[in-house]
Amino acid sequence: MTLALITGASSGIGLELARIARADGHQTIVVANEPAIHTAAADLGAEVVEADLATPEGIAAVLTHLGGRDVDLLMLNAGTGMGHSFLDQDPAGIDHVVLTNVLGVLRLAHPIGRRMRARGEGHILITGSIAGFMPGTFQAIYNASKAFLNNFALALNEELKDTGVSVTCLMPGITDTAFFERAGLLDTALGQMKNKDDPEMVARAGYDAMLAGRAQMTPGLKNKAQAAMAEILPAGMVAKAHRQMAKPQDE
Numbered sequence: 001m002t003l004a005l006i007t008g009a010s011s012g013i014g015l016e017l018a019r020i021a022r023a024d025g026h027q028t029i030v031v032a033n034e035p036a037i038h039t040a041a042a043d044l045g046a047e048v049v050e051a052d053l054a055t056p057e058g059i060a061a062v063l064t065h066l067g068g069r070d071v072d073l074l075m076l077n078a079g080t081g082m083g084h085s086f087l088d089q090d091p092a093g094i095d096h097v098v099l100t101n102v103l104g105v106l107r108l109a110h111p112i113g114r115r116m117r118a119r120g121e122g123h124i125l126i127t128g129s130i131a132g133f134m135p136g137t138f139q140a141i142y143n144a145s146k147a148f149l150n151n152f153a154l155a156l157n158e159e160l161k162d163t164g165v166s167v168t169c170l171m172p173g174i175t176d177t178a179f180f181e182r183a184g185l186l187d188t189a190l191g192q193m194k195n196k197d198d199p200e201m202v203a204r205a206g207y208d209a210m211l212a213g214r215a216q217m218t219p220g221l222k223n224k225a226q227a228a229m230a231e232i233l234p235a236g237m238v239a240k241a242h243r244q245m246a247k248p249q250d251e
């Protein structure tokens, strides 16, 4: 039986990815940091690891749970954001965003990716963001972490060309999940935006792109246009525009 491992599967996009993987008949392992992951796992009929992927111990817990099994579908989706200005943010919170979004991905992609390459098969999906194309005024650490992931995923995919292993970067736009509340962004235009994308639609687009071995997927025309604009416009102009979207009401 094929094995799928999905991080950040307790809610939002990751929960939808896990639902699709289960419906597709894969043995599934779901990972997240809070106890709610156990409820999700029970509903899904999935194996579960409760682990903080920002820590070496959390990564070790996932690898120990795997116990030497090969992963066929690796979906590195766990991520967290943080609004407000960099100098007003809690230093521990800054560390947690960077460690989760960057090292939490690299530390699983490396050992599991090596095994995939040795077998000559496997698919990796990394959840980046169109935010990675934008200097993220009032969300600077998060956007920078996603710029890292977008860039890293595309490079890794190219490195693994002709090995049988693909790496797909899912770059969603604004999606209707708990992300904004958890990032302290509810008092911003970004957090209050209507018509956010449906996480099920986003997950489906990412999952299908992963199976097709595509290098990248930005779901939705509006998001594709926004990403393209961000790449064309001078970065300083994009940073100014981001101020309007992520500026807290009290700034």
Ligand SMILES: NC(=O)c1ccc[n+]([C@@H]2O[C@H](COP(=O)([O-])OP(=O)(O)OC[C@H]3O[C@@H](n4cnc5c(N)ncnc54)[C@H](OP(=O)(O)O)[C@@H]3O)[C@@H](O)[C@H]2O)c1
Pocket: 007, 008, 009, 010, 011, 012, 013, 014, 031, 032, 033, 034, 035, 036, 037, 051, 052, 053, 054, 077, 078, 079, 080, 081, 100, 127, 128, 129, 130, 131, 171, 172, 173, 174, 175, 176, 177, 178, 179, 180, 182, 199
């Ligand atoms: N929503 C958007 O507009 C949007 C747009 C582009 C990209 N994304 C990306 O999509 C991914 C999923 O986010 P979402 O929107 O679905 O938000 P979400 O509902 O808040 O889901 C985030 C998931 O990541 C897990 N997680 C966070 N920190 C973790 C840690 N240190 N260790 C283990 N698990 C951790 C959370 O689990 P716990 O609750 O247990 O911490 C949760 O399962 C993230 O990478 C996010 O950056 C979101």
